[in-house]
Amino acid sequence: MQNSLTRKPIEIKISTVVAVAVLLNEAVLEKLAIALKEMTGGTPDFFDDEFAIIDVENIAHESLDWAAIISLFKSCGLNAVAVRNAAEEQHASIRAHGLSIDVVTKAKPEIPEQANTPAKVEQAAARTPAPAPVSMPAAVEHIPAMIVDTPVRAGQRIYARGCDLIITASVNNGAEVIADGSIHIYAPLRGRALAGARGNTDARIFTTAMEAELVSIAGIYQTFDAGFPKLTPNQPVQIKLVGDSIEVSSLKSA
Structure with missing residues (x-):
C-alpha cells in the first residue's frame, strides 16, 4: 500500500526508440501504394509495427494527403510518427494529423578564405597579437561495444x-x-x-x-524471400x- 501512495501518477524516463526512415520521392498516392506493394509483396505485417519518420525533402513543396499516407503505411505495418524536411507552411497540417515535425540540423557550408597578398599578410601581422597557447582538446570518450x-x-x-x-x-x-x-x-x-x-x-x-x-x-x-546469394x-x-x-x-x- 505504501508503494501505491508514494508512486507518482506520471514518470518520465529516457527511452531509445528506433524508427524507420521512409524517403518519399513521389506525391501521388497510387504510385506510392504500388511501390509499397512491390516492396512488401502485399504482406500486411511486413514491417511488424515499426515506427516511421517520413522524409519529404525531395517533394517538400508538393501537397500531400497525410490521412491517406498514414493509412497506407499502416496497411503494411508502418506507424507514421513524424515528418522530416517538410516546408514550414505544411507544419500545421502535419501536426493536425497527429504527426510530429522532425527537425534536422544541417551543417552550414564553409566559406573559403580569400587568398592573402603579401601586403595584407603584413598588415594583419601588425595588428594581430600573438595567439595565446591553446590547450589540447580532451580525448573523445570511447564507447565500448x-x-x-x-x-x-x-x-x-x-x-x-x-x-x-x-x-x-x-x-x-x-x-x-x-x-x-x-x-x-x-x-x-x-x-x-x-x-x-x-x-x-x-x-x-x-x-x-x-x-x-x-x-x-x-x-x-x-x-x-527469393533465396540467399551463393556463398x-x-x-x-x-x-x-x-x-x-x-x-x-x-x-x-x-
Whole structure:
C-alpha cells in the first residue's frame, strides 16, 4: 500500500526508440501504394509495427494527403510518427494529423578564405597579437561495444546505441538486433540485423552463418524471400553497403 501512495501518477524516463526512415520521392498516392506493394509483396505485417519518420525533402513543396499516407503505411505495418524536411507552411497540417515535425540540423557550408597578398599578410601581422597557447582538446570518450552472450529469441529487440554490437550466440527468427555501428554475430543470423542505424554508411554486418530475414545498412535494406546469394561454404559472411545496394560476400581466409 505504501508503494501505491508514494508512486507518482506520471514518470518520465529516457527511452531509445528506433524508427524507420521512409524517403518519399513521389506525391501521388497510387504510385506510392504500388511501390509499397512491390516492396512488401502485399504482406500486411511486413514491417511488424515499426515506427516511421517520413522524409519529404525531395517533394517538400508538393501537397500531400497525410490521412491517406498514414493509412497506407499502416496497411503494411508502418506507424507514421513524424515528418522530416517538410516546408514550414505544411507544419500545421502535419501536426493536425497527429504527426510530429522532425527537425534536422544541417551543417552550414564553409566559406573559403580569400587568398592573402603579401601586403595584407603584413598588415594583419601588425595588428594581430600573438595567439595565446591553446590547450589540447580532451580525448573523445570511447564507447565500448555492447556484448551479448545469450541467444536473441523471437520477439526480442537489442539496440547498441552509439557503438558496435557483438553477439556470441544465435539471433533467432523473429528477433531484431540494431546498432549505430557495425554488428558482429559469431553464430547464425536468422532474424533481422540493422547496422548503421543513425546513417553510418561504413557500418557492416558480420556473421558466421547467413540465414537472415532482413539486413540493413544505414536504412537501406534487403530481404531474402527469393533465396540467399551463393556463398563460399563454411565461411563467415560480411554485409556492407556499395553505393545504394547491399552486398553480401564470404570472408575468405587470408
